[in-house]
Structures are given as C-alpha cells and as structure tokens.
Amino acid sequence: MPDTIRKVSYYYTTAPDKPGEGARLLQALRNAGVNLLAFHAFPSARKSQADFVPADAAAFEAAAKGAKIKLSKPKTAFVVEGDDRVGALASIMGRLGDAKINVTAVSAVCAGMSRYGAIFWVKPRDVAKAASAVGAM
Structure with a gap:
C-alpha cells in the first residue's frame, strides 16, 4: 500500500x-x-x-x-503514514530534495504492526511546492 x-x-x-x-x-x-x-x-x-x-x-x-x-x-506540516520498510522515508525526502525544497525538521517512528509514521516541516513559502512534490492530500 x-x-x-x-x-x-x-x-x-x-x-x-x-x-x-x-x-x-x-x-x-x-x-x-x-x-x-x-x-x-x-x-x-x-x-x-x-x-x-x-x-x-x-x-x-x-x-x-x-x-x-x-x-x-x-501553521502547516505534513504527516506521513505507511507500511514500514527499509528506507521508507528516503523516497519522500528525495522528492523534496529534487524539488529543491529544504526540510526544516523531520521525525519518524516505527508504529508497530509493520507501519510507520512521520511528520515533517518546510518553510511556509515552500508548502504548496512540497505538497505537489510528494503528492500530499
């Protein structure tokens, strides 16, 4: 998923x-x-x-x-939820980097039952661009 x-x-x-x-x-x-x-x-x-x-x-x-x-x-942040796997957050951070968006802060945790969650922040001027880069809802 x-x-x-x-x-x-x-x-x-x-x-x-x-x-x-x-x-x-x-x-x-x-x-x-x-x-x-x-x-x-x-x-x-x-x-x-x-x-x-x-x-x-x-x-x-x-x-x-x-x-x-x-x-x-x-203010605005982004919450990520997904199936835990090796490098789960790497592709999301990569898409932001490719879009030249600097991530202000990020925290992630394994949630058990093979799930993980994360939260990350970008500068207000980059919110719309970040949402587009990662396909945020």
Missing part, C-alpha cells in the same frame, strides 16, 4: 523547560477529549516548544482556550 501524506495544521505553545510541563499540557487536552495526530516537543530559547497536530482543530482550539494554553496561529 502506498504512503499517505497529508498536509495538516499544527499549533505550538511554549512552556517552562521543567519536569511535568509536557504532562500538564497533554493531560489538559486528554481531559477535554482532544485527539492528537502528532505531538513534538523540544527545548527552545530556555523554554520548551510543544507542537500539536490535532485531529479536530476546532475542538483543540476550544480545549486549549479552556486550559489557558496560549497557542500560535495555525
């Missing part, structure tokens, strides 16, 4: 870089019944940045507001 590549909206927030902050954010969303397609967090300028890719943007925004989580405006 071919990989599925979707253009998705993501949001970010910053939080203190200390134990329990990620759990606090995720628990607030869980308690509101928010489903995330992806979550990615990393240190940034003495804080932590947490990126959220919600399945339902409206529900996510309402839950974040209720939990007093200050969000960025929606």
